Amino acid sequence: MHVAAWRQPETVGRNLPGTPGRGIPSATKLPRMADSSFDIVSKVDHQEAENALNQARKEIEQRYDFKGTGASVEWSGESVLIKASTEERAKAVLDVFQSKLIKRGISLKSLESGEPFASGKEYRIVSTIKDGISSENAKKISKIIRDEGPKGVKSQIQGDELRVQSKSRDDLQEVQRLLKAADLEVDLQFVNYR
Template sequence: MADSSFDIVSKVDHQEAENALNQARKEIEQRYDFKGTGASIAWSGEQILIIAGTEERAKAVLDVFQSKLIKRGISLKSLESGEAFASGKEFRIVSTLKDGISSENAKKINKLIRDEGPKGVKSQIQGGELRVQSKSRDDLQSVIALLKGADLDLDLQFINYR
């Protein structure tokens, strides 16, 4: 019997992220407490740039954006935000969306599967994803449960379950 397998990936739906950003921008433009504060949120290349008059306002804009991401089904583990920093008379926060599994995180996941997963489960790193194989589908299910329960700082999806 052939081995069963699945892939572990960490991907962000960029269309949903775009929608979340647009919703946050509209809310910031319309909310009374943001009127006249110069608060804004926009894409700056691959990064998200938040600008506001005070550090508290910048953090409030980030909070609005995070709530929109959650409503759109994007995990906050995929959002990496820097600290608010002053740039002239305004405060800025630069955020990025993490896409793919870094090689060091892939090695951590691989080690976790090897150390705590069922015997007979093989995992290998393939670029920005991991392929997990086993003869038993129950072992694969237990690996998925193990990874969902692990305290990893990235959002994992399990695809191509065969």
């Protein structure tokens, strides 16, 4: 009886994936970690703005110091129109509206109000609620990130918002601290962490 000699399989010793110590890519060949990112936006909850305006309207109707002054606050298209018989009463209506916005969690940086102007026998103030980051403010924010932020952090303007990217999440948090401390004319929120 003849017994065939046992032979090692030909695959032993080859560089195959899954073979211990062989076929495993070196650290330099591993895919690089994706950058972490977040978006910088300036959004206003329009339902909260509507609630603030309604609360301001109710308070103005009930307050004794506004009786007989023709004081009112209402939407006029996309703007808020404030009316009163005197410039001082118009400014007082604006103060009431601003306090209601603050109570509803809307920053006054999101409200842009013009100067009181006379229209016939009444004074008016036109205010707008700013939504989104203007291109001028987006450029300012990008410059702050580039000049004062950690190295390796990139920002990109995307319409009325910015995307900030970095390999380090700590660097992204540093950018947020930097922008919160900056004296900007726009209310910022940080969203869409990836």
